[in-house]
Amino acid sequence: xxxxxxxxxxxxxxxxxxxxxxxxxxxxxxxxxxxxxxxxxxxxxxxxxxxxxxxxxxxxxxxxxxxxxxxxxxxxxxxxxxxxxxxxxxxxxxxxxxxxxxxxxxxxxxxxxxxxxxxxxxxxxxxxxxxxxxxxxxxxxxxxxxxxxxxxxxxxxxxxxxxxxxxxxxxxxxxxxxxxxxxxxxxxxxxxxxxxxxxxxxxxxxxxxxxxxxxxxxxxxxxxxxxxxxxxxxxxxxxxxxxxxxxxxxxxxxxxxxxxxxxxxxxxxxxxxxxxxx
Ligand SMILES: Cc1ncc(C[n+]2csc(CCOP(=O)(O)OP(=O)(O)O)c2C)c(N)n1
Ligand code: SF4
Numbered sequence: 001x002x003x004x005x006x007x008x009x010x011x012x013x014x015x016x017x018x019x020x021x022x023x024x025x026x027x028x029x030x031x032x033x034x035x036x037x038x039x040x041x042x043x044x045x046x047x048x049x050x051x052x053x054x055x056x057x058x059x060x061x062x063x064x065x066x067x068x069x070x071x072x073x074x075x076x077x078x079x080x081x082x083x084x085x086x087x088x089x090x091x092x093x094x095x096x097x098x099x100x101x102x103x104x105x106x107x108x109x110x111x112x113x114x115x116x117x118x119x120x121x122x123x124x125x126x127x128x129x130x131x132x133x134x135x136x137x138x139x140x141x142x143x144x145x146x147x148x149x150x151x152x153x154x155x156x157x158x159x160x161x162x163x164x165x166x167x168x169x170x171x172x173x174x175x176x177x178x179x180x181x182x183x184x185x186x187x188x189x190x191x192x193x194x195x196x197x198x199x200x201x202x203x204x205x206x207x208x209x210x211x212x213x214x215x216x217x218x219x220x221x222x223x224x225x226x227x228x229x230x231x232x233x234x235x236x237x238x239x240x241x242x243x244x245x246x247x248x249x250x251x252x253x254x255x256x257x258x259x260x261x262x263x264x265x266x267x268x269x270x271x272x273x274x275x276x277x278x
Contacts, residue, residue: 009033009043011063018057022216024175024201028122029058031178031199032093035185046089049078051103053095054129055122055201072102075110078117086259089189092119097127097135100156104136111165111194115258118188118195120181121158124203132206143210160239162196163251169195170251175202176223180247187249192257200245 006012019025036046046064050056052071059066065088069077074092082090099107099121110117126144127133134144136156143150163170169191173180181199188195202208202219213219223245230238230248238246 005033009063014061020205022204025055025122027175027178028199031181032185034182041089047081048091049074050093051098053098055095058093072098075106090117094121096123096137100136108165111162111167113258114168114193114255116192120197120199122201123198124201126203126207128203128206158198159250167196168193168253168255171249172198173247174200174223174227176220
């Protein structure tokens with residue numbers, strides 16, 4: 001089955017990929033492809049957009065309508081695409097730095113508008129592509145090239161941020177749980193509004209090495225032992241759990257969608273100007 005998916009959805013001439021051995025990003029990319037395939041989406045109707053970073057290389061390998069944009073701006077481009085053609089299935093693949101540092105403002109406003117875009121953040125808690133600077137999701141005390149004595153910032157809970165900003169669908173999984181990433185992505189695509197999925201990834205090369213997290217197998221093992229399914233938690237525990245990585249569907253509350261509301265304004269204007277010309 002994976003082989004068939006690769007033949008169907010990958011640009012074979014763009015492989016091999018640039019990711020390091022043991023990187024988690026490929027697992028996320030594959031999980032997203034499975035979601036698209038399970039939903040039976042028309043390839044020509046799917047548009048995948050990214051910013052810049054190791055994670056943001058994913059659209060380069062995928063055979064859809066794809067756009068590799070500037071750092072932090074994936075959601076700005078995706079918003080333009082969705083506004084121009086609301087019928088497209090628009091999916092953003094982005095990193096934690098790309099989406100919540102340089103692109104943080106675009107994230108909160110896309111969520112606030114509830115525009116029908118599904119965003120999957122490959123969260124490896126570091127800037128991988130540029131050599132390991134700390135990001136807004138690096139845990140307090142962890143090291144990066146820009147935090148050699150340990151990061152003193154508090155880390156964003158990306159799902160909490162996305163929910164607070166207005167996302168109508170929010171979920172989290174890790175690369176140890178590819179089937180959960182797939183399921184959440186499917187539900188996110190089905191949600192008519194802004195869907196946010198945090199896929200916790202691993203960067204053994206920069207985050208792992210600098211923070212003595214061991215091999216990529218050790219890092220996967222950590223994800224396995226530290227994750228807990230949201231279904232076993234109370235409402236309070238699911239948002240305030242600093243000991244565990246809470247996975248599963250965290251929020252699902254459909255609300256009116258931005259491009260539809262915008263079309264309503266156009267319809268009202270055209271009706272009024274039609275009346276005036278009579
Ligand atoms: C305007 C601008 N600033 C900085 C950069 C350098 N840059 C490229 S990728 C990146 C960080 C990517 O980190 P993240 O989004 O976490 O993705 P990862 O590489 O870890 O997957 C930075 C700072 C850039 N390309 N453009
Ligand atoms: S630097 Fe890190 S995030 Fe980038 S490809 Fe290597 S392991 Fe993956």
